[in-house]
């Protein structure tokens with residue numbers, strides 16, 4: 001019994017690699033991209049503004065699953081250029097997740113930016129700080145404090161969303177779990193092991209963000 | 219030292235400044251009074267560049283910031299306006315930084331002062347405003363009066379030659395205005411050049427060399443405090459003072 005459980009865990013740990021990598025890559029790339037979008041959608045250039053607004057609208061308004069299929073299958077069917085856009089499954093998954101999450105982060109950061117009092121910009125300007133110094137040293141830290149709870153929510157949602165990549169045949173945790181359940185005559189242990197894994201990650205993230213929120217309490 | 223010459227400013231249809239002129243000599247303290255909406259804040263904000271005027275000229279030490287409605291380039295404006303510090307009604311301290319960091323950030327980033335020099339000056343100024351024990355406190359732990367004194371110290375860190383105050387005590391509980399006003403009196407006694415928008419008439423009378431009475435975007439009277447505040451001849455000033 002114990003041995004069976006151990007074997008299950010070993011088999012599943014191979015899938016954890018994909019799940020965790022996708023999570024880490026998405027977080028690392030989507031946040032800066034989201035921030036860039038925030039500045040573009042608040043910026044002076046009307047073309048950039050329109051593009052970012054449209055991008056956010058599309059990415060938030062369609063299912064992540066659809067986007068995943070689009071970037072893995074759909075994009076290759078585009079006449080002429082499609083053949084150059086063929087991606088590995090996992091690459092396609094990363095592209096989809098980064099683009100999708102960047103759109104959510106863009107909106108979250110935009111809200112955070114609006115919450116920074118205009119007096120902060122005025123004080124900075126009168127003290128002679130440049131726009132860049134004002135943004136980096138005054139505005140962003142205050143913005144991060146405001147958005148932290150929403151970012152925490154997104155991160156936890158992301159952990160669970162990673163399971164979607166099963167749909168394009170990536171051997172992630174969810175995929176392996178499912179095949180183990182199908183294979184070993186109706187046992188449910190793999191489900192429980194997977195659930196415990198997801199719970200551990202989300203628990204860890206909750207703790208991390210609680211810590212950050214305390215640190216950013218001013 | 220400051221020469222404001224016929225400045226004009228409107229927000230859409232609303233003509234807020236309709237040709238305002240006055241001068242401030244070095245070492246003088248000038249108070250600006252007047253009813254709400256008369257354009258007092260807009261004047262200060264125009265002088266420091268938070269609003270752009272539509273016409274007129276502003277000179278600092280005979281060097282223009284704007285001349286006949288045409289601004290000097292951004293870099294020149296920035297370097298010339300560094301002679302001015304401003305204290306806001308709502309303090310505008312940086313909430314994520316300690317008192318020390320609030321004071322040191324701009325002189326470090328803008329004036330490129332060294333750490334030791336900054337710390338020394340920071341301690342000296344906090345001593346002066348009576349808040350040396352709060353040097354590592356966060357702004358959120360301070361009272362309004364303490365915040366405003368930190369804001370004054372922060373402005374002084376930039377070694378300004380002129381300080382502008384926009385209703386520095388209006389957001390404070392009455393019992394906290396005294397501590398801020400006494401810091402300002404001390405500055406006036408040291409001959410700091412100051413322009414103060416205020417509703418504190420007895421304070422204005424005590425520290426000002428001149429008092430400017432604004433009404434609907436124009437300077438109605440610009441004279442010594444006795445003439446404006448004690449024995450005003452102008453009917454509008456009389457009714458304004460009676461309403462306080």
Ligand SMILES: Nc1ncnc2c1ncn2[C@@H]1O[C@H](COP(=O)(O)OP(=O)(O)OP(=O)(O)O)[C@@H](O)[C@H]1O
Pocket residue numbers: 229232234252253254255256257258259260261
């Ligand atoms: N950013 C702005 N946009 C549009 N109108 C403005 C703006 N700032 C000020 N105003 C208008 O300009 C006029 C003068 O405002 P200002 O703040 O200079 O008055 P004030 O004399 O400082 O009044 P208070 O004593 O209430 O502070 C007001 O009618 C105000 O509504």
Ligand SMILES: [Mg+2]
Pocket residue numbers: 258259260384385
């Ligand atoms: Mg005002």
